[in-house]
Amino acid sequence: MSRNLVLGAVLSAVFVLAALISFAWVPYDVTQMDITNKIKPPSPAHPLGTDHFGRDILSMIMVGARTSIAVALVAVGIGMGLGVPLGLAAAAKKGGWLDELIMRANDLVFAFPSLLIAIMITAVFGASAINAIIAIGIFNIPVFARLTRSGALSLWTRDFVLAARVAGKGATRISVEHILPNVTNLLIVQGTIQFSLGILAEAGLSYVGLGAQPPTPSWGRMLADSQTMVSFAPHMALFPGLAILLTVLGLNLMGDGLRDRFDPKLQRARQ
Amino acid sequence: MNFRKIGTAAALTALLAGAAQARDEVIVGLQLEPPHLDPTSAAAGAIDSVLYANVFEGLTRFMSDGSITPGLAESWDISEDGLVYTFKLRSGVTFHDGTTLDAGDVKFSLDRARAEDSQNAQKALFADIDTVEVVDPQTVRVTLSQPNGSFLFNMAWGDAVIVAPESIDGIKQTPIGTGAFKFSDWVQGDRIELVKNPDYWGDPAKLESATFKFISDPTAAFAAVMAEDVHVFSAFPAPENLPQFEADPRFQVLVGSTEGETILSTNNKMPPFDNVKVRQALAHAIDRQAIIDGAMFGYGTPIGTHFAPHNPDYVDLTEMSAYDPEKSKALLAEAGFPDGFTTTLKLPPPSYARRGGEIIAAQLREVGIQTEITNLEWPQWLEEVFRGKDFGLTIVSHTEPADINIYARPDYYFQYDNPAFQELMTTLNNTTEPDERSELLQQAQRMISEDYVNGYLFQLAALSVANVKVQGLWANAPTQATDLTGVYWQD
Numbered sequence: 001m002s003r004n005l006v007l008g009a010v011l012s013a014v015f016v017l018a019a020l021i022s023f024a025w026v027p028y029d030v031t032q033m034d035i036t037n038k039i040k041p042p043s044p045a046h047p048l049g050t051d052h053f054g055r056d057i058l059s060m061i062m063v064g065a066r067t068s069i070a071v072a073l074v075a076v077g078i079g080m081g082l083g084v085p086l087g088l089a090a091a092a093k094k095g096g097w098l099d100e101l102i103m104r105a106n107d108l109v110f111a112f113p114s115l116l117i118a119i120m121i122t123a124v125f126g127a128s129a130i131n132a133i134i135a136i137g138i139f140n141i142p143v144f145a146r147l148t149r150s151g152a153l154s155l156w157t158r159d160f161v162l163a164a165r166v167a168g169k170g171a172t173r174i175s176v177e178h179i180l181p182n183v184t185n186l187l188i189v190q191g192t193i194q195f196s197l198g199i200l201a202e203a204g205l206s207y208v209g210l211g212a213q214p215p216t217p218s219w220g221r222m223l224a225d226s227q228t229m230v231s232f233a234p235h236m237a238l239f240p241g242l243a244i245l246l247t248v249l250g251l252n253l254m255g256d257g258l259r260d261r262f263d264p265k266l267q268r269a270r271q
Numbered sequence: 272m273n274f275r276k277i278g279t280a281a282a283l284t285a286l287l288a289g290a291a292q293a294r295d296e297v298i299v300g301l302q303l304e305p306p307h308l309d310p311t312s313a314a315a316g317a318i319d320s321v322l323y324a325n326v327f328e329g330l331t332r333f334m335s336d337g338s339i340t341p342g343l344a345e346s347w348d349i350s351e352d353g354l355v356y357t358f359k360l361r362s363g364v365t366f367h368d369g370t371t372l373d374a375g376d377v378k379f380s381l382d383r384a385r386a387e388d389s390q391n392a393q394k395a396l397f398a399d400i401d402t403v404e405v406v407d408p409q410t411v412r413v414t415l416s417q418p419n420g421s422f423l424f425n426m427a428w429g430d431a432v433i434v435a436p437e438s439i440d441g442i443k444q445t446p447i448g449t450g451a452f453k454f455s456d457w458v459q460g461d462r463i464e465l466v467k468n469p470d471y472w473g474d475p476a477k478l479e480s481a482t483f484k485f486i487s488d489p490t491a492a493f494a495a496v497m498a499e500d501v502h503v504f505s506a507f508p509a510p511e512n513l514p515q516f517e518a519d520p521r522f523q524v525l526v527g528s529t530e531g532e533t534i535l536s537t538n539n540k541m542p543p544f545d546n547v548k549v550r551q552a553l554a555h556a557i558d559r560q561a562i563i564d565g566a567m568f569g570y571g572t573p574i575g576t577h578f579a580p581h582n583p584d585y586v587d588l589t590e591m592s593a594y595d596p597e598k599s600k601a602l603l604a605e606a607g608f609p610d611g612f613t614t615t616l617k618l619p620p621p622s623y624a625r626r627g628g629e630i631i632a633a634q635l636r637e638v639g640i641q642t643e644i645t646n647l648e649w650p651q652w653l654e655e656v657f658r659g660k661d662f663g664l665t666i667v668s669h670t671e672p673a674d675i676n677i678y679a680r681p682d683y684y685f686q687y688d689n690p691a692f693q694e695l696m697t698t699l700n701n702t703t704e705p706d707e708r709s710e711l712l713q714q715a716q717r718m719i720s721e722d723y724v725n726g727y728l729f730q731l732a733a734l735s736v737a738n739v740k741v742q743g744l745w746a747n748a749p750t751q752a753t754d755l756t757g758v759y760w761q762d
Contacts, residue, residue, distance in 0.1 A: 031633060031636060032633070033561070033565065033629075033630060033633045035561040035564045035565040035630070036564075038564070038565060052511070052565065052626070053565055053626075053629065053630065053633075054565075126645070127645075127646070209646050213643075213644055213645070213646075214628075214629050214632065214644050215629065215632060215633065215636075215644075227489075227490050228489045228490050228493060228509040228511055228512060229511055231493075231512070231515060232511075232514075232515060
C-alpha cells in the first residue's frame, strides 16, 4: 500500500472518528456558553482553548466535523445517485438524443460558477445546512455523470460487453451488470476528491453565513467568528483552519493513493 | 544619473507635500455608506453620519453632550402659551451655491418636511406645527397647534435641517447646505469628499478638507486604522480590537455614550408574546452582563427601560428584569408553557445583534425557549421585521435621541398598544414645565418596564478610534453625526 494512501486514510479516519465520538461524548457542551472564560489560549482544561463565547474549541471542532462530514457525504451521495445513472444512460445511447440532452444539461450546470449558485440557492430558500447540501450536491451531478459516461464508453467496445449483447441482454442490464462494476474504481476515487471539495464548499458557505446556522458548530463559521480576533487570539482561527486543512489533505491523499492502486497502468508500471 | 536625482526630488516633494497636507485634511472611516445624500428624506443614519453639522445645519443643533444650542437661528422668543416660536435668523448666511439663507428657506424646509407627501423619516417631529410664516427675511414665526416641550430639540435633528428650494432637486447627489464644509465628490462604494467652506458664517473649519471612507468589513476596518489609511474610525465595528488600539501610542480610543438603547425587540402582537407573563419570563431569562461582555467586550451600560442612562431623567429599572432563570421558568409554566416554545430570532448585521443573538439564544434555551436564528442584511431586516412585522424576536439598537414616544405608536414594529401610555405621551407633549416633564418621563419608563414590552439589554457605547493627534472629535453620539467643524491636528 502506498504511503499516501495510509497517511490520507489515517488523517481522514481521525476526523471521522472525532465526529462519531462526538455523538456519544464531547469534553464540553457546545451550546453552553461561559462568557467569563472567553478567548482563553490552550490549557489542560481546554486543550485547544476557548472561543469568544467561552466554548471549548476542541468540542466545537468535534461537533463541527459532524456537520462538515454529513454535508459533504450527502452531497456526494446526491451527485453519485443522480450522476451515475445519467452517465450510464448517456453512454448506452451514445450519440442519440438522450446522450445529447444529458450531456448538454451537464455542460449547462458546469458552466455556472458553483459557489455563486450555492449562494443563490441559499439566498432564495434560506441559509441552512440542508440547502447547502442541495447546492453542493447539484454540482456533483455533472462530475459523476461525465466520469461515468467516459468510463462506460470505453467499456462498451470491449469483448465481454459484446458477449453480453450477443447473449441478448438489454442496454439497462448490461449497464448495471457489466459496466457499473467496472467503473466503481473510478467512482470511488472521484468520490473521495468530491468529498474533500464538499468539505471545502461547506466551510466556504458557512464562512459567509450561508451554511449551518448557529448554534450548530461549523468549521467555516468558527473561522469567520475568529476573523477580527486573529491578531490577539490566533488559536481561535488556527485550530478550525487546521481541521479543514488536514481533512481535505487527508482525503486528497487518500484519493490519490486509491487511484494509484486501482489504475492498472500504474500497477503494471510498479511491477 | 540625472534620472535618479529627478526621481529622488520628486519623491521628496511628494513626501513633503504629503506631510504638509496631512495637517489639514482628515480621513474618516465609517462602516455604512449613505444610500443618497438628503438627510430630510430617508431614515438612514449613515446620511447624518456624513452630513450633519458638516454640510447641513438646522435652526438649532446638538452639541457633543446632547445639549441644544442655536444653529441657524441666532435667538428665539416663545410666547406665553408655548404656541408661537419666533426665530431670529443669523445674518450673512449663504448656501454653498451662493444663494442667501432667509426666512423663505426656513418656511420651505419646514413645510416640505411636514407636507402630506413628504418623504421625511421623522414626520412626527413636525406634527405639531400649524403654520410657518415669514415675518421678514431674517425672522420666521412658527405657530404650533399644541404646546410641544421638545420643539427646539426636534429642530436640532438631522431630519430638520434647512435646505434651499433652489438646490432641492439635486440634493440626493449634490447636497447644498450652509455648513462649514461643502460637498465636493462622491465616489459610490468608496468615499465622499468634503472641502472647507470659505464663506462660512461662524467659526471656519480648521481642516481644509475631509474624506469619509466606507469600510463595512470589521477586519478591513481594523487593518485600515492600523495602517493609518484612515485617521479616524467613527463607531468602530469590532469592540474586541479596541484594547489593541489603546495599547498602541499612535491611537486614542474614544468611549462615550450614544442614544442607542439596544433591545431584544419583541413582537407584542404575536402569540405567545401577547402574554405579559411570557415577556416577563423572557426578561428574567436574559443575563445582560454576559451579553455586554460576550458581544461588546464589556462596552455598554445595562438598561432596564427604553431610556438613555446619561439622561438626568433616567430611572434605573434593571432590577425589574434581573437575571433569574428559575423565576423565568416558573413564569413560563404559569403562562401555560411549562416546556417552553419555539420562536424566531432575526438578526441584523451589527456584531451587537449577531453575537448578542447567539448569546441570547443560549440563555433562552436554558429556560426552554428555542429560537430559530436567521441572519438578515439591513434591507431584508427593514422589509421583513421593521415593515413586515414578521418576527418573534429581534435585536436592534434604537439610536434616535429621546425616542420613548415610539411606544405610543401601536403600529410601530414591536406593536405595543397601551392606551394609558399613549395618553401619557400626549400629556407629556402638552407639558413644558421641566419638573412635570421629568416626572412624566419617569412614569413612562416605569410603565414600559412593568409591561416588559421588550427585553432591555444595554446602552450602546460610542466607540471611536482616532490618530492620537486628531483633536476636537465628539466622544459621545447624541445623534448620528461626525461633527468635523471643530476637528484639528495637534502639532
